[in-house]
Amino acid sequence: MTDEFTTPRTVEEMYGESDMDWDDAVSLADRSLDPRPRTSLYDTFATLGVGEGGYVLDIGGRDASQALDLAERFGCRVLSVDPVQANIDWGIENIAEHEYGHLVEIKLGTINDIPAADDAFDAVFARDMMGHVADLEGALAECRRVLVRGRAMVIHHVFATADLEPKEWNRVCADLALIPERLDAEAFEATVEQCGFKIESIERIGSEWLEHTLEADDGEKRLLRAARLRRDKDRMIDGIGVSSYRGVLGNTVWTIYRMIGKLEDRVYVIRS
Ligand SMILES: C[S@@+](CC[C@H](N)C(=O)[O-])C[C@H]1O[C@@H](n2cnc3c(N)ncnc32)[C@H](O)[C@@H]1O
Structure with a gap:
């Protein structure tokens, strides 16, 4: 999309008369495009038809918040699995x-070593965790092992x-402990199919979830935070340590990249 904008504008185009002034342009961009909320992920999950009596794996579930949301919305049982002990305690x-x-x-546990029997789950839910997975083939094979055949x-x-x-x-991958290859959508889709899953749907969420959050929250501070983290780097590192500094800066930049289209959120339904 940006390729059409590589031709340089002239100074006349930049500053001269145009048929749209700055205020018109800004007011156009200030109108909501009705972005989908984050909860659209649960709407997608609802299409799987898992309800009361169903058993779901929330892999990379951190503090079990999504697992609790799934149980509340769908009445299903959920196992949340995460490799970090602090997350387990919090959960x-x-x-x-x-x-x-x-x-x-x-x-x-990890996605490569799920603490569950074969064919245990009616669905697997994985939100924002695949980027950390070094062995994607092994991870998907392990998900297939614990999923009832034919489930998603x-x-x-x-x-x-x-x-x-x-x-x-x-x-950004180094700061956030992500595997760089995991950000490659084509490679991801090829691996999913090689591992015996069929891609049933792909929703390109792009920046919508973040737009929705920002439209509801006037207190968005990420740009300001990124500027301050950069300008006062040494003092901040003295205060919070290098690892936390990288985590906060990496996360802030990650979100900004998702807002400006350098990164793209997607939701997949894949069936075993
Ligand atoms: C960005 S957080 C997302 C947490 C949660 N799913 C959410 O959406 O709020 C990534 C999570 O993946 C977990 N994680 C990292 N490597 C993992 C692995 N190999 N297997 C399973 N979970 C992993 C992390 O501990 C962390 O809780």
């Missing part, structure tokens, strides 16, 4: 306090677009 607290906590369990996975994942420069790609 145990969330589950204990939640009205639907009796339907949710959390266990330590809903995967939310963020991919690089043609606008993400190689240096930006490597840097």
